[in-house]
Amino acid sequence: MDNQDFRLLNDLIANDSVMIDELAANEHVSKRTLLKYIQNLNDDLDHVAIVQQKQQRLFLQVNDYQKLAKLQTGQLKRELDFNDPDKRQSFIIMQLLQADDFVTLDDLAEQLLISKPTLTRDMTSLRHKLLPYHAEIVSMTNNGIRLVTAVDYDVPIMIENFVYAYYPVQTLPIKGRMTELTNSCQELHLSSHLIAQIERKVISLYLALAAGYHIQQSIPHFYPLWEPSEAVRELTETIEFVLDTAVTPAEETYLLSPLTFQMNDLLSTDCIDARVKANQPLFAQVAKSATLNVQFDFDHFYQQIKTHLLFLINRAIFHVSSTALLPENVAEQYPVANDLAVLTVKTLEHALATTISDIEVSYLTIYFETELEEKQSHETNTVAVAMVGAIGENVTRFIERRLKEIFNGSITMTSFKDVSALKAQSQHFLLIFTNGPINYDDGVSSIVRISTVFRESELQSKLQVSLVEDAIKKQQCHFTYQALDSQAGYLKATQQMIEQKIAVGELNQAFLHDWQLREQKSSCVFEGGVAIPHVIDHSDHKRILISVGVFDHEIKYQDRKVRLVFLVGIPATVDNQLSRVLSEVYDFIFSVAKNQGIYSNLLNFDPQRSLIQITEGI
Numbered sequence: 229m230d231n232q233d234f235r236l237l238n239d240l241i242a243n244d245s246v247m248i249d250e251l252a253a254n255e256h257v258s259k260r261t262l263l264k265y266i267q268n269l270n271d272d273l274d275h276v277a278i279v280q281q282k283q284q285r286l287f288l289q290v291n292d293y294q295k296l297a298k299l300q301t302g303q304l305k306r307e308l309d310f311n312d313p314d315k316r317q318s319f320i321i322m323q324l325l326q327a328d329d330f331v332t333l334d335d336l337a338e339q340l341l342i343s344k345p346t347l348t349r350d351m352t353s354l355r356h357k358l359l360p361y362h363a364e365i366v367s368m369t370n371n372g373i374r375l376v377t378a379v380d381y382d383v384p385i386m387i388e389n390f391v392y393a394y395y396p397v398q399t400l401p402i403k404g405r406m407t408e409l410t411n412s413c414q415e416l417h418l419s420s421h422l423i424a425q426i427e428r429k430v431i432s433l434y435l436a437l438a439a440g441y442h443i444q445q446s447i448p449h450f451y452p453l454w455e456p457s458e459a460v461r462e463l464t465e466t467i468e469f470v471l472d473t474a475v476t477p478a479e480e481t482y483l484l485s486p487l488t489f490q491m492n493d494l495l496s497t498d499c500i501d502a503r504v505k506a507n508q509p510l511f512a513q514v515a516k517s518a519t520l521n522v523q524f525d526f527d528h529f530y531q532q533i534k535t536h537l538l539f540l541i542n543r544a545i546f547h548v549s550s551t552a553l554l555p556e557n558v559a560e561q562y563p564v565a566n567d568l569a570v571l572t573v574k575t576l577e578h579a580l581a582t583t584i585s586d587i588e589v590s591y592l593t594i595y596f597e598t599e600l601e602e603k604q605s606h607e608t609n610t611v612a613v614a615m616v617g618a619i620g621e622n623v624t625r626f627i628e629r630r631l632k633e634i635f636n637g638s639i640t641m642t643s644f645k646d647v648s649a650l651k652a653q654s655q656h657f658l659l660i661f662t663n664g665p666i667n668y669d670d671g672v673s674s675i676v677r678i679s680t681v682f683r684e685s686e687l688q689s690k691l692q693v694s695l696v697e698d699a700i701k702k703q704q705c706h707f708t709y710q711a712l713d714s715q716a717g718y719l720k721a722t723q724q725m726i727e728q729k730i731a732v733g734e735l736n737q738a739f740l741h742d743w744q745l746r747e748q749k750s751s752c753v754f755e756g757g758v759a760i761p762h763v764i765d766h767s768d769h770k771r772i773l774i775s776v777g778v779f780d781h782e783i784k785y786q787d788r789k790v791r792l793v794f795l796v797g798i799p800a801t802v803d804n805q806l807s808r809v810l811s812e813v814y815d816f817i818f819s820v821a822k823n824q825g826i827y828s829n830l831l832n833f834d835p836q837r838s839l840i841q842i843t844e845g846i
Contacts, residue, residue: 233269237288240279241296245287250755253788310340317354318394321386324365324375325439332372360547360583361386381443381482384436385547388428397431405470406430412466416459417493425486425548426467433479434471443478449580450545451503452481453488453538455496460484488542491535504534510579511537514572524568529599536595540588541576549585563762563798564810565596600807614657615643616650616666619678627661627681631691656701658694672701674840689819689826690843695812696774697839704809705772706734709835712777712793718785719747722761725777725795735797736767756821757782757791760814765797772809773797778831792820792830 232255239246239254252262266279266286273279276295277288290296310316319340323331337347351373355365362378363386377383397403406427413423433443454460464480475483487494508530515526530537543549569592573584613631615624624641631639642657644650647666656672663678674694680687699705710728712721726743729735742763746752753759765773777793784790794817799806820826825846834841 232265233272236265236269237273240286240288245282245285247755248281248284248286249789251286253753253786256787258787310342313350313353314390315394316340316342316350317357318391320350320354321375321390322395322435322439324373325383325387325436325441327374330368330372330374335372357390358386377441380441380445381447381478383439383441384429384432384443384482387432387435389547391435392428392432395431395435400431400434402431402434402470402472405472409466409470412463416463419490419492422486422490422492425489426483429483429486430467430470433475433483437471437473443476443482446478447481447485447545450481450485450488450542451499452484453496453499453503453542454484454494455499457494460494482546485542485546489539489546489548491539500535500538503538507534507538507541510575511572513575513579514568517571517575518568524600529596532599533592533595536591540584540592541580544576544580544582544584544588547582549587550591562593562597563796563814564802564807565600566593567764568596569593601811610638610640611659612655612657613639613641614650614660614673615641615662616647616660616668617663618645619643619661619663623678627678630681630684630687631659658698659691672697672838672840674843685823686846689823689846692812692816692819693826693839693843696816699772699809699812700839703771704806705774705813706769707839708775709833710775710777712779714779714781714783717783718753718759718790718793721777721779722759722793722795725775725793726761729773729775729795729797734767734769734773735765738766739763739797751786751788753785753788753790754818754821756827757789758817758821759785759790759793760796760817761793762796762798764800766800767797768800769797770799770801770806772799772806772813774813776830776833778833792827 236251236255239251248259248262252259255262255265257265266281270278276292277290280287280289310319320336323336323339333344333347333351337344340347342350351365358364361382363382364376365373366376367373409427409430410423413426418426436443463484464475467480467483468474511530512526540550566589569589572592573589577584611631613628615627624643628639628641642655647668650660650666650668656670658673660666660668660673660675661678661681662675666675668675674690674697676687676690680690696705696707700707710725712725716724722743723740726735726740730737730740743761746763747761752761773796775795777795779791779793782789782791796813796817798810802810820830820842823846826842829842829844829846
């Protein structure tokens with residue numbers, strides 16, 4: 229099993245099922261090649277689990293959970309050969325750490341049984357990976373290469389993250405004494421995950437010490453949170469027994485640092501409270517730096533995430549990230565929350581002089597989105613609905629209940645005996661339920677058959693389209709539609725859309741620059757042939773911009789299909805009302821991607837008519 233197999237396996241473990249096309253796009257291969265990879269993975273799994281295919285989706289059927297857990301922890305990485313680039317880079321790091329002088333590239337290539345060009349590619353990749361660890365591989369003509377480290381505590385961290393998974397730890401002299409450490413941790417009621425992290429640090433420090441690296445420097449920005457108790461002292465003594473040497477105070481801090489990555493019984497409440505208080509001014513910088521001005525109570529939010537943030541900071545200092553339980557693209561689905569999460573991470577990275585993983589950004593995005601949605605839920609949003617025709621009282625009450633379940637707000641329902649009575653008044657309704665076709669078109673209301681109430685996905689789709697149409701009529705949303713040149717491709721066509729909006733004053737030049745930076749970081753193309761390029765709009769317009777571009781046939785960008793482009797501009801200042809509209813816009817876009825009827829209708833959109841037309845026939 230190689231790293232590609234591990235990556236595919238982890239994707240399938242983290243998700244109930246994955247679209248074949250989406251996974252192929254993530255791997256940047258064709259569908260046929262991906263299915264070959266899946267076949268190889270099934271061969272390597274050897275009935276421990278099997279990847280099944282159903283309706284263009286892949287899912288993992290587990291037969292032996294214990295063996296799968298062993299695979300998931302990466303224990304079998306040690307059985308890989310040097311065809312795996314990560315294992316080669318692991319070997320290179322240890323060779324450089326253990327060397328007293330320069331190491332020649334010829335010697336490394338010979339030991340790894342690889343060509344010089346392959347080794348050169350490995351060195352380029354490794355140099356980039358080592359940047360966050362204050363380490364550099366330097367070269368000297370006629371001498372070779374050597375590893376130069378600026379910070380001693382990063383040496384065992386490098387071993388943890390690059391070497392440990394591939395090193396034959398079973399052969400180490402201390403392996404027989406590790407049972408004592410496991411027993412000691414279990415007596416302290418530490419979780420198995422926490423025990424594994426401590427054991428990993430003990431072995432990594434042992435390898436660092438064996439290579440001549442000691443930790444003497446204190447670790448910047450890190451503060452122990454554990455009680456200076458008898459239990460902690462005994463744990464340190466057990467570790468020293470396993471290592472067969474005394475440890476420095478800085479080494480003890482490194483070894484016990486996993487205690488500060490999650491809640492456990494050895495932590496001091498007073499220490500936690502002190503650090504939470506000390507971190508608050510740091511988080512306050514996020515509110516001051518936010519270019520997106522949302523009505524958001526940062527002080528209240530900090531109280532909700534203060535402990536999570538404390539543990540996140542400690543994990544970042546030691547280059548540890550949370551377990552990847554969320555899909556990779558989860559952050560992009562909540563643009564406002566994601567912008568706040570990215571701003572938080574950048575603030576922390578600058579203050580701590582370290583890097584923070586994208587996994588942490590995803591978790592922070594979910595926290596921010598939860599807070600934003602909870603604030604919206606407190607805002608009253610009344611929806612006007614009409615009933616036209618001879619519709620019984622019980623059916624009316626049933627429809628009202630169904631709408632309240634689907635729509636987070638209050639419902640006002642007005643009944644009319646026929647369409648003439650409806651036309652005789654001037655009120656507009658979001659939805660008009662009828663028991664048959666009616667001749668009524670006010671350009672705003674969506675006409676819905678009562679039978680749709682029993683088809684929730686269709687009713688949800690019609691409601692989402694109606695909400696966006698309502699926002700357009702109220703000028704809270706600026707909507708346009710245009711054809712795109714398939715020959716131009718996704719990036720150029722999207723740039724042309726933005727430039728057209730800049731020319732008419734709907735966007736400014738900063739929007740184009742920010743969008744280009746976002747595309748460099750991560751793709752804005754999602755499932756279902758839909759792309760959602762979106763960034764903050766600093767043009768001072770108090771509305772959500774949504775411009776739909778349509779290619780005349782599907783094109784490909786980064787191995788993903790694209791037919792519809794939803795260009796979204798988010799105002800720099802978003803009040804509660806616009807925040808709700810923004811959520812409705814994104815619900816609408818994802819509804820288009822999921823509902824083939826609405827998707828097809830949007831491809832054949834008539835710009836002279838209202839948006840409601842895309843709900844016809846669904």
